[in-house]
Amino acid sequence: MRTSEQVPGARGAGAVPMSLSPSRASDFMQCPLLYRFRVIDRLPEKPSEAATRGTLVHAVLERLFDAPAAERTPPRAKSLVPGQWDRLLEGRPELGGLFAEDEGGVRLARWLGEAEALVERWFSLEDPTRLEPAEREMFVEAELDSGLRLRGVIDRVDVAPTGEVRIVDYKTGKAPRPEYSEGALFQMKFYALVIWRLKKVVPRRLQLVYLGSGDVVTYDPVPSDLERVERKLLALWEAIRLATESGDWRPRPTKLCGWCDHQALCPEFGGTPPVYPLSVSPAASAEGGQGRMGSDPM
Template identity: 85%
Template sequence: MTTSSGAVPGAADAEGAAGAAADITVGGGADAAAVRAAVAPSSLSPSRASDFMRCPLLYRFRVIDKLPEKPSAAATRGTLVHAVLERLFDHPAAERTAPAAKALIPGQWERLLESKPELAELFPEGDEGAGLAQWLTEAEALVDRWFTLEDPTRLEPVEREFFVETELESGLRLRGIIDRVDVAPTGEVRIVDYKTGKAPRPEYAEGALFQMKFYALVVWRLKQVVPRRLQLVYLGSGEVLTYDPVVEDLERVERKLHALWEAIREATESGDWRPRPTKLCGWCDHQAVCPEFGGTPPAYPLMITPRPGGASQGWPAEDS
């Protein structure tokens, strides 16, 4: 992997359509309604794959139980900055300037509020707007920094916020959204992802690249083209991390995803979702229902398939 501070060649087009998982129904009454609303996982994205690797129980809470989570100022700022950088490319090349990008921030923030009114709760009402003003200033700083890392007047993305989906020969469906896809005049593909945090230390770089290799695998399987470059643009620290994948890389990722999906399938059928305590637990919204914090997960909303030779390995009943 290399670290650079300038633009490099560019990335491709892919196609995808969202699929729907079948409802699971049993019995009647309120419990049955909950079961009908729940569906077994039917596809894998980079974020959900990372959730399972971080903590299987977190994956269950997000994918199967769909427990609500409070919006965070940092994540929302990332969404805002992504929207601004996407919309900037609607402008002619010569007009893609830092002032033009920052001028997009208020409008994109209003759009976010319209779609998610609860985001207004991120900022206290009693500070006369000081918290929101500071937050928007921080977003402006991230947008400003991007112009020190890439030159948008020299870029013509083929795709932005691009939904991709493919089904592997095994039947595993992979899906995700790529921030930007560039294609060089020579046909070389570059996949770009914006990060509003800081670049990881070298020993954690492989984990950061997992998402990009996932996208590269999807593009390869869709278009039979191995992306020439994967690029992570870290606006928080002003660094650009790049990696040039080869087929062997993507084959390894594919094997890893198959193993991961098998583990998810087994947990889905058995109801056995184990918590995996880490330092990140302190940031989790689900401590109240996590056994590691003395909580009890909600009743499992899917049908449990007993394992051969004994009962399932799901959470024990309260009276056991």
């Protein structure tokens, strides 16, 4: 998410957190040190083919709705892929490095073909000729009564003639097994909470469209769901505040460590993090900082 985040009371010259997004909340739950590297230190990370392909597919699906309903066809959508890739390169020239050693453009052509296949699969899951989104790539921000600001970008918002709201998110990967589905739903409930606080309307449906596996997962939230999410986010924010003030960002090793760009700086792999750029509160350090988090807030 394109956010900055701040913890009230934190001091220092570094990048102090200012708000919370679904991505950064997930980072902290996955590994507090990863959150620090991304939000506090703002360490650069290499672009990946998978993440960049996801960005490209999202751009194509957004732009397709610029066309009249009858012209929203698979061939037209696939024809948008090269132009949207060129636009991505204009805005982020470093992405060209993904295929710097690609003689003859074979890997790039295959990669673009994979993006086209994902776009084409979408048509088997939704009918864009019958959709008129109220919003696409919608930036949302809401401040809770506690002062915590929540931010995010929603892929698509549909509003029925009756006023019912549906939040839609495209995923270019495969749908997780049911026992792991809560992580993806957390992001959607986060968005639903923001919409609820902004518009005073609980979204009727949350919809995840998995282009990698051809699945559509839906969830119909109720106010009690979103109240629980708000309580969890407040607990998470308190843990982030304490870690920011104490400088205690403990790594949490998992199988996902193999995909982390920061292993060389992680104590779990024999590395040493950069010097902490913020002032440390002695009181927070004495309290144990990160250790105050207790059980996982999510």
